[in-house]
Amino acid sequence: MDLSQAEAVADLIASNSAASHQVAMQQMRGGFSNQLKKLREDLVHFASLIELELDFSEEDVEFANRDQLKALIMQIHAVVLKLIQSFEQGNVLKNGVPVVIAGKPNVGKSTLLNALLNEERAIVSDIAGTTRDTIEDEINIKGITFRFIDTAGIRETEDIIEAKGVERTLEKMKQARLIIYLFDPTQDDIDAVQKQIEEIRTLNIPFVTIINKSDLLTEEARQPYAALQPLYISAKEQQGIEELKDELLKQVNLANINTDDVVVTNIRHVEALQRTSEALEKVLYGIDNPVTSDFLAMDIRQALHHLGEITGTVTTDDLLDNIFSKFCIGK
Numbered sequence: 001m002d003l004s005q006a007e008a009v010a011d012l013i014a015s016n017s018a019a020s021h022q023v024a025m026q027q028m029r030g031g032f033s034n035q036l037k038k039l040r041e042d043l044v045h046f047a048s049l050i051e052l053e054l055d056f057s058e059e060d061v062e063f064a065n066r067d068q069l070k071a072l073i074m075q076i077h078a079v080v081l082k083l084i085q086s087f088e089q090g091n092v093l094k095n096g097v098p099v100v101i102a103g104k105p106n107v108g109k110s111t112l113l114n115a116l117l118n119e120e121r122a123i124v125s126d127i128a129g130t131t132r133d134t135i136e137d138e139i140n141i142k143g144i145t146f147r148f149i150d151t152a153g154i155r156e157t158e159d160i161i162e163a164k165g166v167e168r169t170l171e172k173m174k175q176a177r178l179i180i181y182l183f184d185p186t187q188d189d190i191d192a193v194q195k196q197i198e199e200i201r202t203l204n205i206p207f208v209t210i211i212n213k214s215d216l217l218t219e220e221a222r223q224p225y226a227a228l229q230p231l232y233i234s235a236k237e238q239q240g241i242e243e244l245k246d247e248l249l250k251q252v253n254l255a256n257i258n259t260d261d262v263v264v265t266n267i268r269h270v271e272a273l274q275r276t277s278e279a280l281e282k283v284l285y286g287i288d289n290p291v292t293s294d295f296l297a298m299d300i301r302q303a304l305h306h307l308g309e310i311t312g313t314v315t316t317d318d319l320l321d322n323i324f325s326k327f328c329i330g331k
């Protein structure tokens with residue numbers, strides 16, 4: 001078992017949803033390691049050819065065909081980038097989908113959090129500005145963990161503590177994967193709602209438009225909002241909550257993800273991959289702007305080193321093994 005597989009055992013123990021369990025199992029079985037092993041083998045091959053050139057530097061030979069090497073590096077780079085990109089998904093599977101519940105004071109955000117969690121987690125009151133700090137908790141919806149973040153209602157305020165809360169709300173909204181934007185037509189008219197929607201669009205974070213307090217809304221009162229195609233709920237009466245959950249699943253589009261794909265879930269791994277990627281970019285630069293073989297060799301060794309960090313293997317011995325297994329020198 002290599003280091004990344006051992007790490008997966010820890011992930012497996014800590015997993016709290018079907019999806020995170022599946023990803024950890026996959027990594028433990030070596031899905032991730034196998035892919036890295038393959039990449040390293042390709043890279044070691046490249047490295048050994050270049051290292052060989054160093055040994056024959058006086059004779060000015062070029063063992064490594066630069067075009068082929070470039071193609072190979074680009075191929076490896078593409079896989080590394082794909083692995084880095086998979087982290088976004090992997091992180092969500094492992095740590096839950098961060099969903100921020102936002103809106104003006106008193107629209108019923110905390111009531112909705114409680115309804116989703118099915119417990120009285122947050123204080124609810126008819127006083128605007130009840131929630132001043134963010135409150136987070138998780139639930140599992142069809143195997144996916146969602147982390148809901150109830151926030152302080154957004155408004156201009158003189159109150160220093162509440163203002164800090166609003167600042168925090170905006171920070172959390174920017175980090176969210178999805179925002180539940182809650183409206184209360186008993187407080188706001190359509191113009192006010194539309195203005196808020198314009199503002200939230202500028203964040204560039206996916207959001208769902210939810211109208212709360214449907215128990216107080218007549219058909220007529222709903223008319224002006226038709227164009228927004230909102231989902232109506234009553235957080236207080238627990239109406240529309242299941243529909244909201246379905247909508248959340250649809251929005252994050254994780255239900256269909258194939259956890260057989262290799263996904264990176266570990267921050268240490270993704271950082272090592274990023275360093276690998278940087279080293280590979282240097283190698284590519286070195287090929288395009290011919291630098292001497294020793295510089296190329298150094299950058300490749302860097303890339304190998306960073307890939308090796310993930311699985312916990314040491315790279316230099318491999319390199320020598322590979323050179324001597326493939327070439328017969330000095331006999």
Ligand SMILES: Nc1nc2c(ncn2[C@@H]2O[C@H](COP(=O)(O)OP(=O)(O)OP(=O)(O)O)[C@@H](O)[C@H]2O)c(=O)[nH]1
Binds near residue numbers: 237
């Ligand atoms: N009729 C009705 N009242 C609701 C509903 N949801 C919330 N309320 C009431 O609206 C008031 C405000 O609810 P909260 O959940 O505290 O609102 P909030 O958005 O968290 O408010 P802040 O924390 O101040 O930003 C409370 O009196 C709730 O009982 C609903 O679906 N229907």
Ligand SMILES: [Mg+2]
Binds near residue numbers: 111131150151153
């Ligand atoms: Mg609240």
